[in-house]
Amino acid sequence: MQSARRAQRRVQRAPHLKVLWLGGASPPRCWRHPPQVPPHRPGRGPLPSLARGAAAVRRAAAPRRPRPAALSCGSLLSPPAAPGSAMGNVPSAVKHCLSYQQLLREHLWIGDSVAGALDPAQESSQFSGLPEYVKIVEVGPRDGLQNEKVIVPTDIKIEFINQLSQTGLSVIEVTSFVSSRWVPQVAAGATEISVFGAASESFSKKNINCSIEESMEKFEEVVKSARHMNIPARGYVSCALGCPYEGGITTQKVTEVSKRLYGMGCYEISLGDTIGVGTPGSMRRMLESVMKEIPSSALAVHCHDTYGQALANILTALQMGINVVDSAVAGLGGCPYAKGASGNVATEDLIYMLHGLGLHTGVNLYKVMEAGDFICKAVNKSTNSKVAQASFKGRLERICA
């Protein structure tokens, strides 16, 4: 707790760092203010979308980048062509076909500007029906590190967060203050809080030792106090697509809990597939139900990749109008319910898909990969991001040189 407070004082100026408060002891003094979110007033319509405002700003700022010419293959290291060998029958030697800088520019749409400018070819193939701008909520420093075995020293955490602050990510979840005893007070200085509900009674009992109803009553007090001090609150609903104890979860229950959190004043509800068991079908059914009660602009998805379904589920959510997605750089954080399994979806892989779809995020994928490389070395584990695995190993030094 003490080190977390010290950590916050030392983090450099960075945009919109958010302290996650799980409803324990008083939240810390924060050093940074989140985006100005007007207090939520149920009955007066949904909050203005951060996304739309941000998108407008970014579109105004983003210059068009000319499409780079294809490189010649003079630097290829490929072996001589093998007559009679079939397509794809290539030795497993690394082929530096396109330079990785070229590959990253062409395929990963990494612009020179943080806004990630699109080239005209991508704009014309922009997938219709998807939101133009997607806000990424980076949960690596909190959700990610919380589920890593290695305890990360404070100064490493600070450096990690500082690096993330340079990437263009507009929301970075920093740390958490958890107490087993509920103290319903909000100390002056907290800039944003989060409260965690669950759509499963068993999960609620096991995690915070109370029923869903009891947890909602507690959150109500907290959120009301926070709003009174102009501190926005984000609500999380765990087990939105399945529970490690109960199995299937009804969409009605998810809707009920989400509506409760929204009604008490949470500006955004992040629907979490806590154990990653969801598939596009269950994601669609759940969102259909929740969106009957809560506007899509107030919803986010938090998909875990435990069964490899995260990006497919996120794509489904985008197709349904959701434009806020939680992810963790390098896919930090395993699954506490499935030993050895992966957890959060990797921010790099998410950005790759979003940019490929022609959507704005405002995030520089390159810099996220750098931050991912840094933290993976610090916790001594390999990245869970496929994008990082494919394009990063040992090549970044060459590209950056």
Added chain:
Amino acid sequence: MVSTSSVGTFPKRVKIVEVGPRDGLQNEKNIVPTAMKIKLIDMLSEAGLPVIEATSFVSPKWVPQMADHTEVLKGIQKFPGINYPVLTPNFKGFQAAVAAGAKEVAVFGAASELFTKKNINCSIEESIQRFGEVLKAARAASIPVRGYVSCALGCPYEGKISPAKVAEVTKKMYSMGCYEISLGDTIGVGTPGGMKDMLSAVMQEVPVAALAVHCHDTYGQALANTLMALQMGVSVVDSSVAGLGGCPYAQGASGNLATEDLVYMLAGLGIHTGVNLQKLLEAGTFICQALNRKTSSKVAQATCKL
């Protein structure tokens, strides 16, 4: 079509083409003994996969992993109702395949001139002529031929590939007699938007019932790309048990989409595949032990019991 809502419909059934024993093993460093290859294919048959690409009739000088192609094809149990296509890059390979009892073969084209040049030292046009001989002979022998189009969403040499080029090559192969064309994202760089654009172009020339997608997971996009293809009406998907086969163009990167993860998604969508996930997982465990490597399938990695 199965509808899970008013937005988005999916095929009721999806045919999974299991390419692990060929495409997967081919890109694995360790050579797998013949007996183990046969056992893998038998286990995959027991798992209910309707199509299992068994081997490749290519010169062992270039692909040592496939040197035992004849023994493998002769040694596997041929389950009724399951097809066991083999790769035949040229007429010589086709003859050897037929002699070994092949009932279905596959040929490879590419949507990139540079890729074709680097891989088989000729142009796209010349490569099409080459396997034209295979197609002619196959037609005479009433053997169906599956076509592959590599670099459908990007090329490691040329970069971006135009959907029109993919459509052109696919149309050519279809008109020459391939009953099905598998469109391959060879280096896994594609994203759902690119998949949609490419399929839109191809579907103007070839009926969707004759199309399959073969997505690589090098950038983690395979399942999302496959989902998009299903939404466009594609009902045949290639995948590889345990996600076997790395990417030869990006050291350390992953390759094929893992069949287990694909089956998991399709089952969740209520789409019939005929595959028993438990038995598939067993086959994956078996081959990973044989190869002394970890599985690339997330479903296999997760031990969460629900």
